Amino acid sequence: MPDSEKPDLQMQVAFRGGGFAPQSKRWIGLIVFVVLIALIEIGARLGFISNLTLPRPSDVFYTFVELWNTGLLWKHLLPSLSRLAVGATIGASLGIAVGVMIGLFSYVRAGLVPIVAAIFPIPKIALLPLFVIWFGIEEQSKYALIAFGTFTPTVVATYGAVDNVDRSLIRMGQSFSLSWFSIVTKIVLPGSMPGILSGLRVSLAIAIILLVAAEMLGAEYGVGAYILEAGSLYDLERLFVGVAILSILGVILSSVITFFETRVLDWRV
Amino acid sequence: MDLQLDNVSHRYDDVEVLRSINLVIPAGKIVCIIGPSGCGKSTLLRLIGGLELPTEGRILQIGEPPAESLNPLTYVFQDFALLPWRSVEGNISLVLEDHGIRGSHVETIISDVLARTNLTDFRKALPKQLSGGMKQRVAISRALAVKPAVMLMDEPLSALDSQTRELLMDDLIDLWTREPFTSVYVTHNLSEAVRLGHSIVVLSRRPGCIREIVDIPVPLAERKIGDIELEQKQKYLWELMRDEAAAADQELLDA
Numbered sequence A: 001m002p003d004s005e006k007p008d009l010q011m012q013v014a015f016r017g018g019g020f021a022p023q024s025k026r027w028i029g030l031i032v033f034v035v036l037i038a039l040i041e042i043g044a045r046l047g048f049i050s051n052l053t054l055p056r057p058s059d060v061f062y063t064f065v066e067l068w069n070t071g072l073l074w075k076h077l078l079p080s081l082s083r084l085a086v087g088a089t090i091g092a093s094l095g096i097a098v099g100v101m102i103g104l105f106s107y108v109r110a111g112l113v114p115i116v117a118a119i120f121p122i123p124k125i126a127l128l129p130l131f132v133i134w135f136g137i138e139e140q141s142k143y144a145l146i147a148f149g150t151f152t153p154t155v156v157a158t159y160g161a162v163d164n165v166d167r168s169l170i171r172m173g174q175s176f177s178l179s180w181f182s183i184v185t186k187i188v189l190p191g192s193m194p195g196i197l198s199g200l201r202v203s204l205a206i207a208i209i210l211l212v213a214a215e216m217l218g219a220e221y222g223v224g225a226y227i228l229e230a231g232s233l234y235d236l237e238r239l240f241v242g243v244a245i246l247s248i249l250g251v252i253l254s255s256v257i258t259f260f261e262t263r264v265l266d267w268r269v
Numbered sequence B: 001m002d003l004q005l006d007n008v009s010h011r012y013d014d015v016e017v018l019r020s021i022n023l024v025i026p027a028g029k030i031v032c033i034i035g036p037s038g039c040g041k042s043t044l045l046r047l048i049g050g051l052e053l054p055t056e057g058r059i060l061q062i063g064e065p066p067a068e069s070l071n072p073l074t075y076v077f078q079d080f081a082l083l084p085w086r087s088v089e090g091n092i093s094l095v096l097e098d099h100g101i102r103g104s105h106v107e108t109i110i111s112d113v114l115a116r117t118n119l120t121d122f123r124k125a126l127p128k129q130l131s132g133g134m135k136q137r138v139a140i141s142r143a144l145a146v147k148p149a150v151m152l153m154d155e156p157l158s159a160l161d162s163q164t165r166e167l168l169m170d171d172l173i174d175l176w177t178r179e180p181f182t183s184v185y186v187t188h189n190l191s192e193a194v195r196l197g198h199s200i201v202v203l204s205r206r207p208g209c210i211r212e213i214v215d216i217p218v219p220l221a222e223r224k225i226g227d228i229e230l231e232q233k234q235k236y237l238w239e240l241m242r243d244e245a246a247a248a249d250q251e252l253l254d255a
């Protein structure tokens, strides 16, 4: 070097490789939630937010405790949960079955994809009267509505997932003379699991929406009925209790799926 | 069991890929196939293993495959093709389950092939925990598990760095020396070809036809890096290939 007399400027190379790698930071979500509620509570107490706009979170909480103490909570929640469980199970399992068939057989695909595309955008709630005629006013029509609503998104997610299974793995299975059944159960199904699970996330949220819709249109007990009654009386505290129960339900279902994803899909890179 | 290719031609729609290939793959020998990019080497291998049907010509098995062979024509793929959700042993048992092998017999086979490929310690590992070279060793041990009569290898070492490639080549030579297997070995790499091939088939550019078959009489175990005879063969192969490769390159430019 020509001018080695004076020392060269030293500078650490700046780090620029961060971000774009989602990490699980469990507590952030909870903190955001708590802060938001605290802000509303403070706003309501200081009078920024009038009681008519938003009820006080603490009042909502007392209403919830009351609901719990009177035992009405379970009276509303249990029928809702069983409707959700039955309807979503029927819809999701039929959806996965049909989705896999579409993914595997060209004729099924040619025949069913247009039909699925045609029924996907129909607001299923609009069909409730039809279901009532077909299945009666009792539980069956609610099951049918929820099942139908979960079915279509599950089908679409499932056949997309099957399409995305690495073809070279299927070739590999064939090259080792695996039976068709083995290729489907040991390569195609596990390979489409990630897509199916993320589809279920959407489908289950839709199932909750439809559960409430079904209960609003005719049920004595159920979270939806509870919300409808509170709404018609402009009882905002009870309305929000109902809404909070639905949100919590959604969070629980979503974390169940996350649990499965981390457990069952730990092979993902 | 020998394999014989009888006037095999293949085309995709209006692209002629292979033209009148006549070739015998004798039992117990490694036949290397080299040729410029896109000349149809992978296609030829798929035809030989029955993953695709040739447009014309026939591929014949001459003689019975050995009775203990579960899957006579077995591939080792360039991209390993391991199931990411199965452990090393799960990937091997996958190909045994369908052949009605159960229980302790599966154990014996898995332990045996893992020992032969130096993978015993990685039995429970998932593919994502393995390096590229180890993944390819798993793929090779999976192929060995079904006792193939012919191993069809499509650039099995191309995805690996050159040191790992050397090591795996030594492993392959060891495996062959202990128990000679038949193999069709497709490669881009001329030094791989002269190390592993008993004979080397040089394909022309597309439509691929056989330009020349070069035999290398030196026994596999005696081939060393820097061997004069091998160097000369490699140089000769490069002379053969160079014009084809340049022309193939030019064609892509013109297209």
Ligand SMILES: Nc1ncnc2c1ncn2[C@@H]1O[C@H](COP(=O)(O)OP(=O)(O)OP(=O)(O)O)[C@@H](O)[C@H]1O
Pocket (backbone or CB within 6 Å): B012, B015, B017, B035, B036, B037, B038, B039, B040, B041, B042, B043, B044, B188, B206
């Ligand atoms: N499924 C297919 N459909 C249509 N064309 C194909 C198909 N597979 C291969 N080809 C064409 O056939 C030709 C030969 O392909 P192939 O993969 O056999 O070449 P290759 O010799 O293995 O090349 P490389 O050295 O790059 O691996 C290429 O031009 C390719 O585009």
Ligand SMILES: [Mg+2]
Pocket (backbone or CB within 6 Å): B041, B042, B043
């Ligand atoms: Mg190729």
